Amino acid sequence: MFPLLQSPSSITVLGAGLMGRLLAVALAREGHRIDLYDAAGPGAEGSAARVAAAMLAPLAESAVTEPGVVRMGQHALGRWPELLAPLAAPVYFQQNGTLILWHRQDATDAARLRGTLERNQAALPDLPAMQVLDSAGVAALEPAVAHRFAQGLYLPGEGQLDNRQLLAALEATLAELPVTLYWHSARGPEDFRPGQSGQPDWVIDCRGLGARGQWPALRGVRGEVVRLHAPEVTLQRPTRIVHPRYPIYIAPKEDHLFVIGATEIESDDLSPASARSTLELLSAAYAVHSGFAEARIIEIATQCRPTLPDNLPAVRRTAERVLEVNGLYRHGFMIAPAMLDVVLQVLHTGQSPLASRFDLALQLHPAQQAAPASDSCTVP
Known part of the structure; x- marks a missing residue:
């Protein structure tokens, strides 16, 4: 049975790139206590999100990706203004096609x-x-x-935002929320025993390529x-x-x-x-x-x-209270809001209707991880 997120909970987020920061802000706003660890500093020096154009172009990207990713991009065009509005600093957002x-x-x-x-x-x-x-x-x-x-x-209808401004605004917002930031502190899921006394209730791994030790297919x-x-x-x-x-x-x-x-x-x-x-x-x-x-x-x-091998993102549970979010490839800013909403649905309900809409690989049974790496991106 999938354990559901209780409120308030203690949540450790690994990786302070785009996904890690978005999840930390969203979960902290729900009243959870967040510890955020990153191997680099607040400038996101080790994150792919720092070196990006942050274009939100679902039809343009349809030439090189699957329909599910395109639908994620459609979702993001409506969600980004909602996510940007309450941040501690303004972020350039444009929707001029x-x-x-x-x-x-x-x-x-x-x-x-x-x-x-x-x-x-x-x-x-x-x-x-x-x-x-x-x-x-x-x-x-x-x-x-x-x-x-x-x-x-x-x-x-297509758009873009400023990736550097967004990363800085998320950092400033985290400083105003119940989030403890651990910069230059590389950690992995093996460093925690979620659910045990003195340990976080959940661990969410958003380390990108830093997670290859746990996800060799990356x-x-x-x-x-x-x-x-x-x-x-x-x-x-x-x-x-x-x-x-x-x-x-x-x-x-x-x-x-x-x-x-x-x-x-x-x-x-x-x-x-x-x-x-x-x-x-x-x-x-x-x-x-x-x-x-x-x-x-x-x-x-x-x-x-x-x-990942199919160039598509995935969410999987590798232990009772450990979620891994990865494989955003070249579409990070275009699909991050969709990935955020899917993960929040999974934590709160144990399932995600959005994942089906987006054809998103969602693996919530840890036993599945015994399968070969080449099968790790299939949608059940």
């Missing part, structure tokens, strides 16, 4: 992408309808790039992003560029800060970004807007995203 552009030589790849998005749109009719743009349509949405692009696709997928300050550039929404090797995105934040990325490498390597990928990112940005030529490089960063 996504613009997809391409150069003439990439028209074949663009046509293929359009066909994929149209099929996905038909299968997920709740998504806002994609709009096909001619040169006048591109000019109306983004006047600054109109002279360079004669065609485009517009995905209304792997790292490397991402590289460039953060630029470009006062001469005005873009009003995340813009994706069809590229012969991989789609490149430009996400405009506040005060002319831009996050540019694309690289997705099957590697746990955390060495600095390669010259090739950096040149490709900067060249693609310049091809969109010449104002990027005078931009100042604020940061070139790399990080590895925690990924």
